[in-house]
Each structure stands twice: as structure tokens, then as C-alpha cells.
Amino acid sequence: MTDKNEITADSSSDSDFTNQWSIELSEYLKFDGNNEWVVDDDPGSFVSEHVSTQVVYDQANVVSDFGEGGIHFEGSSSTREISSVEEKKVRKKFSFKTKSEVEILDDGYKWRKYGKKMVKNSPNPRHYYRCSVEGCPVKKTVDRDRDDSRYVITTYEGTHTHPR
């Protein structure tokens, strides 16, 4: 845990992250190889815990794959920063912060937009997507960073139960 383990960090305690996310490195994701991300810790607890993982990319075309064994990412993306986010709500979801001009990032799945809402503290609307495949309880919300509009925060909720 020296130079390559800059990603590894301790789990931040549930302090007051009232309106600001705790910028801590995630211990749930590990950078393996060149373009592959895998869950370093127990993926089960990763889903069960009320912890969201925030990943900052600088590329738009990022293919994400949420499998049982972990999360696999493809695409020519250079990692900027990885941080864990603790939510107040106990819900299994991952938040990915991506630097992109477009909110619609192709992650290999087909999404159906079912809502758009304006966030109070942000000048940009939030988009609500859901997996087009029936039986897939996966939801996805996409909104821009209120501080940096050039960043797109994609929050996945649930797990895909179908291939691709």
C-alpha cells in the first residue's frame, strides 16, 4: 500500500456530510490492470452498505458492467480520482462522477427516460432513467455537478439481472 494503493483508504465515519460529500478514497474499488476496475472488498457488503462510490473519469465513453463479482469498466479513460460517498439513506446505489459534456453515457445497457426534475440547489435538471429490459429493477439518475457543471454524476441503483 504505497504508490499503487492510493485508492485504498479507510471508510469514513458517518459524520456530518450535510451538504458536502466526504472526499475519501474508496476501499471498495480497486484499480486492476489498465482499464479494469474490480471490487476490492466484499461486493456483497458493498451493495448492502449505505455507501456510494464516486469515481471521476475524464472520458465520456465508459462502459460499466455490474456483475456479481465486481464492477468492470472498459474504455480509454484515465482515472482522476476515486472517492467514497456516504449517503444518509440506506440504499444500494453507486454514484459515478464523470467528466463529460453529455449526460447520456453509453454503458452497454439500454435505458428509458422516465422523468426529469429540477434540483433545487442546482441550475441543471436531473434525469431519471430506468432499464428498458423488463424484470430489471435498475434505475439510473443523471445530473450535473452543482459545483462543476462539466462533471456528470451518474447514480446507479440496483443490479442488472440480464446479460449485456
Add this chain to the structure above:
DNA sequence: CGCTTTTGACCTGCGC
């Protein structure tokens, strides 16, 4: 022709 997008309305939870 099927499916996605769109936009407003509706519902629910929480705070005051």
C-alpha cells in the same frame, strides 16, 4: 409500427 422521449401532474416523505 414499436418504442423512446417529453412534459406536466400526481404521490409521498419530511420539515416546520
Add this chain to the structure above:
DNA sequence: GCGCAGGTCAAAAGCG
């Protein structure tokens, strides 16, 4: 109890 914010639904339209 009311109001606000966030989230979801649904009808109509648009596009491939």
C-alpha cells in the same frame, strides 16, 4: 396540518 422537494407515472408526440 401545510408546504416544499424529490421521485414516479402517464398520455401524447416524435423518430427509426
